[in-house]
Amino acid sequence: MQRKIGAITLVVKDYDEAIRFYVEKLGFILVEDTKLDDKKRWVLVTPSGHTETNILLAKADGPEQEKAIGNQTGGRVFLFLHTDDFWRDYTKMKNKEVSFLEEPREEIYGTVVVFEDLYGNTWDLLQLK
Secondary structure (H helix, E strand, O other), X not given: OOOOOOEEEEEEOOHHHHHHHHHHHOOEEEEEEEXXXXXXXXXXXXXXXXXXXXEEEEEXXXXXXXXXXXXXXXXXXXXXXXXXXXXXXXXXXXXXXXXXXXXXXXXXXXXXXXXXXXXOOEEEEXXXX
């Protein structure tokens, strides 16, 4: 049996601002943007060069979902963006004013830095050894 995670939902305030952040600042690819009804869209983005797991940008629907925006994991690092060239991607993201919460560091597993998305969810940019 073969299985994979096809998508991970990320609750957002606004579809278009989230698309702009992920595509323009992080260099992701917009995989799909389909209108489902007057309020909902099916919006998938994925890191360039990767097609296995997408992020579903889902606009919050009501107060309970709005509370999760920017805090999907209770303050823990939410997602891990792996790269084959840490310094290339770090420099590009820094030049596009992505918010980094620390200076890059070397760990036993690789080079890593924590950054925030447009809503405050934390990510690791990581090049494994």
